[in-house]
Amino acid sequence: MEYVRGKQDLPPPGGFETVKYKRSLPLKGPSGAVIFGTILAISGWGFYKLGQGNLEMRELEREKIWSRINIVPALMAENDRDIYRRERAAMARESEIMKDVKGWQVGQSVYNGKRYNTPSMYVL
Template structure:
């Protein structure tokens, strides 16, 4: 067997320095009065900033509500106009599709009114499938699944 030369790690001559175990007090930067004054200053500044932001948010809320009130009649009118245009397109498409069928009258089933107790002049809202019958599949899917995305 080969002989291995090694040197064991030993303590330094004279030994290690003594271990410090007494309590060393922390240096105090602030006393109680300055900490209370700092807390009061920061809290006062925070309340002031909150109040300023509260006033600004209140004004923005009033402005936003004014804009909604101004635009709502226009948006409702546009929605109703779009609704009536789609109903008109549905009637025109039905007339175009069934023009070669003898005895077919638009809005009826072979001349029989669909609703016997409802006058012909009264507008009945169609069901979703009937309303979107002559539109793209995407338009129908968007409306049919609209509640899933709210």
């Protein structure tokens, strides 16, 4: 076998172009400072709104407490009327039930104390 001397592969005239080894990626999104500033702004706004909501809730709670304080006399008067009506109905039932018992006084307390106590239990 005969050795054939061929053409050697050589670089083109002027040489090869330079190898690009640096990364040349495009910028993707905002910088860290912009992201951090945005987070601070949103958090600041959220805390501001939270404070405003707390003030509103405090005012609503104060209004609710004062409305309850102001309605107490009306509720007590309504309760007194209800107690009076129930006591009169109980006396009417007692007089009907005990009409045949001699010496029975309707409405007289079975206790010996002189102090009036509102009834704490109702029989409906």
